[in-house]
Amino acid sequence: MGVIYFLLWSYLIYRILGFLMRLATPFLLRHMSNKMNDNFSQNKRSKPKKNEGEVSIDKMPKRNKKSNNKIGDYVDYEELD
Numbered sequence: 001m002g003v004i005y006f007l008l009w010s011y012l013i014y015r016i017l018g019f020l021m022r023l024a025t026p027f028l029l030r031h032m033s034n035k036m037n038d039n040f041s042q043n044k045r046s047k048p049k050k051n052e053g054e055v056s057i058d059k060m061p062k063r064n065k066k067s068n069n070k071i072g073d074y075v076d077y078e079e080l081d
Helices: 002-046
Strands: none
């Protein structure tokens, strides 16, 4: 008899949670959508507007080490048909 009660309660809890999630999902999605929209708007406002044609360098590139051309020999090759 205990197994039947367990299965009955498990089924009821499963159905109730499914119903509640069906009600809560639109609110959660709307909240997440509004939050992402606010973050996007805030990021867009924080960047300064640049005039067309204006060039700005945000980061200097790293300087590469000078290449050592004495590493290998040039090998001339012929194409085979």
